[in-house]
Amino acid sequence: MSRSGKASKYPPDARPPREITDAFRHRHPDDERYLRQALETGLTGTSSIVERYERKLAERYGMRHVLAVSSGAAAVTVALDGITWEPGDEIIVPPTCPICTVLPILSRGLKPVFCDVRPHNFGLDPDDLARVISPRTRGIIEVPMWGYPSRADELREIARAHGLPLILDLAHCHMTRLNGRWLAEYGDIACFSTHEGKFMSTGEGGFVMTNDADRDAKMRAYTRFGNLDGIHFGLNYKLGGLQAAVGLARLEALDRHVETRARNRQYILERLQNPHVRELPICEGGVVNGYALLLQVVRGDGRRFVEHLHTHGVPSDIKKYDNRPLYEYPLLAAYQRDCKNSAALLRSLTTVPLHSDLSLEDLQHIISTVNAYEC
Numbered sequence: 570m571s572r573s574g575k576a577s578k579y580p581p582d583a584r585p586p587r588e589i590t591d592a593f594r595h596r597h598p599d600d601e602r603y604l605r606q607a608l609e610t611g612l613t614g615t616s617s618i619v620e621r622y623e624r625k626l627a628e629r630y631g632m633r634h635v636l637a638v639s640s641g642a643a644a645v646t647v648a649l650d651g652i653t654w655e656p657g658d659e660i661i662v663p664p665t666c667p668i669c670t671v672l673p674i675l676s677r678g679l680k681p682v683f684c685d686v687r688p689h690n691f692g693l694d695p696d697d698l699a700r701v702i703s704p705r706t707r708g709i710i711e712v713p714m715w716g717y718p719s720r721a722d723e724l725r726e727i728a729r730a731h732g733l734p735l736i737l738d739l740a741h742c743h744m745t746r747l748n749g750r751w752l753a754e755y756g757d758i759a760c761f762s763t764h765e766g767k768f769m770s771t772g773e774g775g776f777v778m779t780n781d782a783d784r785d786a787k788m789r790a791y792t793r794f795g796n797l798d799g800i801h802f803g804l805n806y807k808l809g810g811l812q813a814a815v816g817l818a819r820l821e822a823l824d825r826h827v828e829t830r831a832r833n834r835q836y837i838l839e840r841l842q843n844p845h846v847r848e849l850p851i852c853e854g855g856v857v858n859g860y861a862l863l864l865q866v867v868r869g870d871g872r873r874f875v876e877h878l879h880t881h882g883v884p885s886d887i888k889k890y891d892n893r894p895l896y897e898y899p900l901l902a903a904y905q906r907d908c909k910n911s912a913a914l915l916r917s918l919t920t921v922p923l924h925s926d927l928s929l930e931d932l933q934h935i936i937s938t939v940n941a942y943e944c
């Protein structure tokens with residue numbers, strides 16, 4: 570992230586020792602080889618390179634159907650076509666997710682209903698869920714953040730008991746695991762983003778997974794104008810061939826990135842010596858993907874911690890996106906609900922980058938900055 574042109578946040582005589590970037594550059598030696606193949610075989614969303622990319626993703630996840638789409642927002646929009654509803658019906662969603670998950674709900678004429686999360690986890694709280702489920706509820710969206718798994722196994726059982734489909738927005742949780750399986754396996758439909766800022770990048774892009782052939786057929790039709798049959802509504806949400814080519818190359822590097830991020834996380838955690846700061850608890854049976862390290866302030870205001878890190882050149886998504894419960898935003902104020910765990914959780918956290926461009930000196934700088942924080 571270039572800071573040129575921006576006013577420095579440091580006094581002129583106090584140069585920061587180090588500025589850590591959260592902008593990981595996703596390059597792969599095979600990018601160009603795959604791009605050349607795309608140029609030869611076709612660039613549309615129905616070309617063979619896109620099919621290959623979908624097949625590779627399906628193999629990696631052991632899922633029956635993968636649909637490549639043009640963005641993470643497209644993935645959520647399209648997932649809503651994999652379930653059944655009428656305009657005005659309700660979709661349950663946590664207020665701790667990015668607004669990117671909720672705007673697609675509004676775009677379909679559906680009503681988002683906010684449900685609180687569990688204490689210290691981004692998963693929906695079963696007690697609050699029981700309060701918000703209504704006769705007009707048509708689906709539940711769970712949005713685990715920054716790679717930390719939620720109790721999607723329990724949520725799936727609750728959703729089943731109510732006859733409701735569970736959509737997982739896993740834009741942050743590509744490769745996150747729970748009970749030895751992919752977190753994605755616990756959803757009726759799982760959505761992903763491959764935007765440049767996410768775990769794996771195709772520039773812009775996303776994909777949707779399901780094991781249900783009917784849901785897949787409905788979603789696929791929606792991404793191509795309802796198969797142009799003039800009966801079913803749809804728009805164009807297909808992923809292009811160039812992006813699929815880059816995706817194919819980068820899938821090959823995925824395991825290596827997961828390992829490096831796990832190593833970086835371990836390195837930081839082993840040296841964490843601040844009694845006021847801990848890693849966000851990981852739910853039992855869960856394995857994080859290393860998208861970011863979530864540090865939680867156990868006493869006091871987490872935003873002070875975020876400011877401390879920022880001042881010392883350690884970036885935080887919480888600072889960048891000002892994560893607050895979504896009903897605090899004007900666009901969503903009509904859906905206000907008091908979600909105490911959500912507000913407390915977002916206020917207690919910071920993200921720390923773990924990507925594979927970080928040097929040993931970067932990691933050491935992160936550790937000393939975290940350890941120097943005083944409550």
Ligand SMILES: *Cc1c(COP(=O)(O)O)cnc(C)c1O
Pocket residue numbers: 640641642643645666667669670712738739740741762763764773774775
């Ligand atoms: C980034 C993100 C999206 C949107 O993805 P785009 O590819 O930017 O459209 C949706 N949901 C979540 C949880 C995200 O983090």
